[in-house]
Amino acid sequence: MFGRHSHHHGFHGGHHSRHPFGFHGHDHGGRGHHGRGGRMGRFFDHGDLRFVVLKLIAEKPSHGYELIKAIETAAGGAYTPSPGVVYPTLTLLEELGYITVSDAGGGKKLHTITAEGEAFLEANSQPVKGLFERMAEAAARSAAFSPQIMRARENLKTALRLKLTAGQLSAEQVEQIAKALDDAAGVIERL
Numbered sequence: 001m002f003g004r005h006s007h008h009h010g011f012h013g014g015h016h017s018r019h020p021f022g023f024h025g026h027d028h029g030g031r032g033h034h035g036r037g038g039r040m041g042r043f044f045d046h047g048d049l050r051f052v053v054l055k056l057i058a059e060k061p062s063h064g065y066e067l068i069k070a071i072e073t074a075a076g077g078a079y080t081p082s083p084g085v086v087y088p089t090l091t092l093l094e095e096l097g098y099i100t101v102s103d104a105g106g107g108k109k110l111h112t113i114t115a116e117g118e119a120f121l122e123a124n125s126q127p128v129k130g131l132f133e134r135m136a137e138a139a140a141r142s143a144a145f146s147p148q149i150m151r152a153r154e155n156l157k158t159a160l161r162l163k164l165t166a167g168q169l170s171a172e173q174v175e176q177i178a179k180a181l182d183d184a185a186g187v188i189e190r191l
Contacts, residue, residue: 043079043138044131051128052135053089054117057099061112064090074132076139077147093117156184 044052049071056062056070064086072080090111093099098117104110113121121128163169163177 043075048127048131049081049085050089050093051121051124052131053086054093054098054113054121055128055132057093057111058113058118058121061110063104063108063110067111071135074139075135076142078138078142079135 052071052074053067056067056074060066062070064083067090068081068083068086071086090099090101093111094101096116097114098120099111099113101109101111160177160181163173169177
């Protein structure tokens with residue numbers, strides 16, 4: 001009724017020839033772009049993670065675990081890719097000739113970008129830039145709900161509760177606790 005290709009969401013603006021990975025071939029309704037709030041269903045569209053991984057390797061040759069942490073940091077804790085997603089992506093990038101892998105000892109593999117990988121990143125600089133902008137936006141949105149901040153806040157509350165219920169505090173202890181809390185508040189306000 002509508003024709004075979006008249007309503008395909010996968011390729012935006014005819015850019016599909018630049019995406020050898022099929023980056024936008026299955027956008028699953030755009031959930032990766034438009035997720036709201038904490039954990040997003042699909043943070044990246046199909047294949048977008050490859051751009052991110054390649055860009056991070058271009059900035060610094062890395063191990064798989066370092067890449068997982070770098071992505072989590074860039075997204076402000078709003079997204080953490082699983083090893084089951086990152087390692088197959090690294091294998092594909094290697095097969096395509098975009099990265100090389102060397103033994104870094106201790107069972108770790110160091111991934112380094114190739115000239116072909118750099119050329120590919122350059123040719124796709126706009127989509128790559130857009131992905132990192134999206135991660136920065138997610139980081140800004142999730143900052144208030146950052147797992148690191150939530151953990152630290154709970155840690156402080158627990159430590160304070162345990163200290164206050166453990167028994168009588170000396171005047172010196174009360175003063176030190178109040179100063180530590182005031183100092184922490186001052187540091188946060190200055191950020």
